[in-house]
Amino acid sequence: MPPSPLGALRPSPLVEQAAERLREQIAGGHWPVGTKLPGETTLARELGVGRSTVREALRALAGAGLVQPRQGAGVFVLATEPAEDWPTRLRRAAVNDVYEVRMAVEVHAARLAARRRTPEDVTAMEAALEARRAASTADDATFVEADITFHATVVAAAHNPVLTDLFTEFTPVLRKGLVELLNLTGVRVHDPNTADGAHEALVRAVVAGDGEGAAEVLRGELQEPFGAMMGD
Structure with missing residues (x-):
């Protein structure tokens, strides 16, 4: 044998x-x-x-x-304490710190996506936008999952594997932080599909090849929810 x-x-x-x-x-x-x-x-x-x-x-x-x-x-x-790996450090990071880095990653990704998107990327973004809208009748956790999936399609359209990997690493912390944020603010009580207009505008800008427009839309959307919490 x-x-x-x-x-x-x-x-x-x-x-x-x-x-x-x-x-x-x-x-x-x-x-x-x-x-x-x-x-x-x-x-x-x-x-x-x-x-x-x-x-x-x-x-x-x-x-x-x-x-x-x-x-x-x-x-x-070499050291008396073990070095933390990147995922462990992210899990321990404050969500607002991760969110600031997320903004840098996603805003740049949106700018690149407007230049590099393929027809398949556009189809994926549009489908993810519709899925996000469908999730507006669900609970906060389901809605957040659909929202993150949508943003992942925009990052993927940048066709930069490092940006994609960074966003993937952020996802667990973002998911937890966004669910907590929605629970805290109760924004979806009056607006179940919160920020839908911004997400649609982001898709339009990427499809139109407007990198700066896409970056601006995304920057505004990402600043809005955490700005109030952090006093910005």
């Missing part, structure tokens, strides 16, 4: 325990930043595990930005 392409399962609980023990020692200052860690054999003996377990644990610590292996020199401590 040929070997499995997945390989054997590693004893990950043991690896996690070893990594956690080493992490505690680093965080506690046992090995200060810049210090070379003991060798794998010494660590394996002190932890009561095999060298392969130590190797995997050190790999996990390196991935967290705590240590760095140097060819022929050993493993050195």
Whole structure:
């Protein structure tokens, strides 16, 4: 029987325990930043595990930005706290901070979309606009989902994968923040399809190839909801 392409399962609980023990020692200052860690054999003996377990644990610590292996020199401590990845940092960010960056991303994307949109992009935007209108009779969470989907079609029309990835990363924080905003302001009680005119104007500007017009419409729309909350 040929070997499995997945390989054997590693004893990950043991690896996690070893990594956690080493992490505690680093965080506690046992090995200060810049210090070379003991060798794998010494660590394996002190932890009561095999060298392969130590190797995997050190790999996990390196991935967290705590240590760095140097060819022929050993493993050195880089930091006492793990580095947060981008999604984690976004989840902890204040929604108004994320919203300000969203504005920069989307306004530029709208400008590019007006130059680069294809017939397929226009069809997607128009369909998303109609879906947003249909969601006006639904609850706030459903309406927000339709709104974000519409904005995603505009960003996609810019045909810049970095802008698309940035917007995708923002989406979870935006979704939560927008639902909270609608609950707080109650704006949809009197205007269930709030800002529909601005969204339609954005589509018209992109279709017309009016980059500055599209950017201006979007800038105005994005400033409106959070401006009142932040005192702008």
